[in-house]
Amino acid sequence: MDGSGDDRPEAWEPFGRPLFGGPEARALSRVGVVDIGSNSVRMVVFDGAARSPAYFFNEKVMCGLGAGLGQTGRLSPEGRRRALAALKRFALLGEAMGAAPLTVVATAAMRDAEDGPDFRRQIERETGLRPWVIDGAEEARLSAQGVLLGWPGAEGIVCDMGGSSVELAELDGGRVGKRRTSPLGPLKLQDVKGGKKGLTQFIAQEVETLARGMDCSRGRLFLVGGSWRAIARLDMERRGYPLTVLHEYRMTRKSLAATIDWIETTGVDALRARTGISIERLSLVPIAVQVLKRLVARLKPREIAVSGYGIREGLLYEQMPAELRARDPLVEACRFVEASSARFPGFGKRLYNFVLPLFGAAGPEKRRLIKAACHLHDTAWRAHPDYRHEVCFDTATQANLGGLEHWERVFLGVSLLHRYKNSRAGSRFERLFGLLDPIQMQQAEVLGKALRFGAMFSSDTPDTLAELRHFPKKKRLELVLDARAEPLFGEVAEARFASLAKALGVETGVRIRRA
Numbered sequence: 001m002d003g004s005g006d007d008r009p010e011a012w013e014p015f016g017r018p019l020f021g022g023p024e025a026r027a028l029s030r031v032g033v034v035d036i037g038s039n040s041v042r043m044v045v046f047d048g049a050a051r052s053p054a055y056f057f058n059e060k061v062m063c064g065l066g067a068g069l070g071q072t073g074r075l076s077p078e079g080r081r082r083a084l085a086a087l088k089r090f091a092l093l094g095e096a097m098g099a100a101p102l103t104v105v106a107t108a109a110m111r112d113a114e115d116g117p118d119f120r121r122q123i124e125r126e127t128g129l130r131p132w133v134i135d136g137a138e139e140a141r142l143s144a145q146g147v148l149l150g151w152p153g154a155e156g157i158v159c160d161m162g163g164s165s166v167e168l169a170e171l172d173g174g175r176v177g178k179r180r181t182s183p184l185g186p187l188k189l190q191d192v193k194g195g196k197k198g199l200t201q202f203i204a205q206e207v208e209t210l211a212r213g214m215d216c217s218r219g220r221l222f223l224v225g226g227s228w229r230a231i232a233r234l235d236m237e238r239r240g241y242p243l244t245v246l247h248e249y250r251m252t253r254k255s256l257a258a259t260i261d262w263i264e265t266t267g268v269d270a271l272r273a274r275t276g277i278s279i280e281r282l283s284l285v286p287i288a289v290q291v292l293k294r295l296v297a298r299l300k301p302r303e304i305a306v307s308g309y310g311i312r313e314g315l316l317y318e319q320m321p322a323e324l325r326a327r328d329p330l331v332e333a334c335r336f337v338e339a340s341s342a343r344f345p346g347f348g349k350r351l352y353n354f355v356l357p358l359f360g361a362a363g364p365e366k367r368r369l370i371k372a373a374c375h376l377h378d379t380a381w382r383a384h385p386d387y388r389h390e391v392c393f394d395t396a397t398q399a400n401l402g403g404l405e406h407w408e409r410v411f412l413g414v415s416l417l418h419r420y421k422n423s424r425a426g427s428r429f430e431r432l433f434g435l436l437d438p439i440q441m442q443q444a445e446v447l448g449k450a451l452r453f454g455a456m457f458s459s460d461t462p463d464t465l466a467e468l469r470h471f472p473k474k475k476r477l478e479l480v481l482d483a484r485a486e487p488l489f490g491e492v493a494e495a496r497f498a499s500l501a502k503a504l505g506v507e508t509g510v511r512i513r514r515a
Contacts (some may be wrong), residue, residue: 015103019319025050026336032057032099033312034090036131038066038109038163038187039284040226041083043090044312045099049336052329052402053149053316057097061086062280066109066164070183070191075113083119084126091127105311106131107139108164108185136181140167144176145314147222147307150247150329150402156219157299160310161227161288163187168210171222182210184291186227186284200290207294214299221301224310227288230281232306235259237275242431245398247308248405253296256304260289309402328368329402334375341379347461348375354462355450358470358477358504359443369408370447373415377451380420392416393429410435411444418448419455422499442503449500456493457485467513475506482513 019031032045040062048054063086065079087104094102104123110116111133120131134142143160153174160167166184170177183189184206192199223232229246236244238259251259263271268282277285296304317325339345352374359370376396383391396412404412410432417424424433424445433441454462465485469478479497481489489497489510501508 015315015319019316020050020321020324025324026332026339028053028316030056030097030099031316032090032094032097032102033315034087034102034104034129035312036065036083036087036104036106036110038069038107038165038185039064039280040163041065041086041090042312043086043093043102045094045097046316049329049332051320051324051327052333052336053313054333055400056099057093059090059093062278064163064187064280066113066185066187068191069109069113069164070188073113074115075109075119079109080119080122084123087123087127087129091129102129103315104129104131105142105315106133107311108136108162109187111135112164136165136167137179139165139311140169140179140181141176142311142314142318143167143224144169144171144179145317146309146311147171147224147314148174148176148325149313149317150307150309151222152325152329152403154220154222156222156301157214157216158222158224158307159228159295161185161223161225161291163284166210166291168214170214171219178214180210180214182206184210186287186291189287189291199287203290203294207291207298211295211298216299216301218302220303220305221296221299222305222307223292224307226281227284228292229306229308230277230285231256231259231263231289231292233275233277234263234271234285238262243397243406243409243435245406245409246306247400247402249306250406251304251306253301253304256292256296260293263289308400330372330404331368331375333401334372337379338375341382343378343381348377350461350463351377351451351454354454354457354466354468355447357468358446358450360470366443369411369415373412373419373447373451376412376416377419377455380416385420389417389419389421390428392420397429397432407435407440411440414441414444415448415451418445419451422449422452446500446503449496449503453493453496453500456496457488470504470506476509477501477504477506478509478511480511480513486512 019029028046028048028050030045030047032043034043040060042060044055045057046053047056061082063079063082065075065083067076067079094100123129123131144158147154147158154171156171158169158171162185164185164187165181167181169179189199192202232246232249235251235255263285272279272282338348352371380388380391393413393416396416397409457465465482467480469480
């Protein structure tokens with residue numbers, strides 16, 4: 001499986017069918033993936049934009065399949081019962097959602113347990129699902145592919161913690177390099193003998209073996225897995241961080257060290273009360289922080305980032321043709337939303353051409369945000385007019401979007417807020433505004449007010465009816481109107497143009513373009 005678009009059926013494993021019609025594909029055929037992990041069993045159904053699949057359905061059951069595996073060599077009987085019940089439910093749901101046959105992937109617990117093959121046969125017999133049991137190297141590779149779904153061209157090391165194992169995979173220029181696996185999952189570590197000292201020594205030895213020859217000093221450490229996400233959520237709580245979206249959350253080594261100290265001196269009940277993390281997940285955090293502490297000390301990453309994407313997303317990325325992988329996941333997701341939700345699909349592209357003269361010095365990273373905002377500018381029209389600005393802001397900051405840093409989420413949110421509302425004073429989102437510096441905030445406001453003004457020409461296309469000309473040195477903004485658009489420049493349009501000029505801090509002029 002190399003994602004090259006191979007037409008041979010064997011190249012489609014484990015799906016058994018091609019998911020993408022070709023490199024020109026814009027939409028994904030609905031597909032369901034089940035991940036049988038050592039700690040949880042999860043079903044995800046993907047739909048939406050081909051390059052940026054959305055979660056049509058997402059359900060997890062904490063089964064503890066790998067509990068006690070280190071001592072008995074066998075799967076937990078209670079874990080088997082709960083996992084089988086969850087899989088029976090998932091099989092029926094997949095059929096009802098049109099996502100059958102489900103693709104089922106099983107990891108460390110199933111591959112390590114002596115009764116793993118027996119449980120696999122039972123699953124096939126009682127549910128009709130066919131688990132694909134992967135080894136540690138493949139688990140590491142697929143997790144890294146999942147990170148690439150959201151971070152094209154990512155550089156660094158992916159660290160995936162499951163219940164019974166930890167995998168590392170190098171990412172260099174968007175390609176997966178060296179891969180390693182280890183028995184450092186918290187369920188397995190619970191069975192290490194020798195008390196606290198024995199556990200500390202075991203973790204130190206395994207981390208040294210796992211990380212040997214890997215360097216992260218100039219890149220990011222990408223964390224994949226529920227235990228890592230729980231630690232990140234606790235870091236947010238300790239810092240008072242205002243946006244609790246875990247995907248793309250960034251931590252420094254210093255911040256993480258302070259959070260680990262806080263976790264180790266705070267009771268589980270107190271942590272749960274403050275964050276709502278399940279007791280099953282929190283019970284594994286004290287062991288997980290010991291592993292993470294040692295890994296960070298050994299790898300010395302420049303930055304630590306949390307990935308909401310892993311094996312399940314990696315399976316999809318695996319199937320993408322190279323041309324599809326090269327697209328921007330953010331822009332593709334926003335384009336898909338516009339096509340399905342806007343009053344005038346396709347208007348966003350013309351609106352982008354209209355507002356771009358205001359951002360002549362913007363580089364590629366800023367331009368992609370502008371393009372995303374243009375695609376989303378009219379997708380909340382069904383909401384009550386008094387709340388459209390709030391719906392837009394919530395969508396931009398909370399949607400499951402890849403390729404988007406947290407400050408970029410807020411930038412999009414502020415832009416779309418101003419698409420529908422002139423002022424943000426007294427907004428319930430004020431705590432989030434602090435993620436933008438003053439220049440970013442001003443640019444977001446300008447973009448939003450430009451969208452608000454450009455939308456006045458939605459009876460046609462703004463880039464043919466009108467043209468914005470920005471002269472920063474002269475502090476002047478000109479509007480050049482086509483003669484047939486002159487009636488569109490009424491009182492409301494004039495007020496919006498004046499508001500845009502005020503945000504830019506410029507004087508205005510209007511010219512009519514005669515034939």
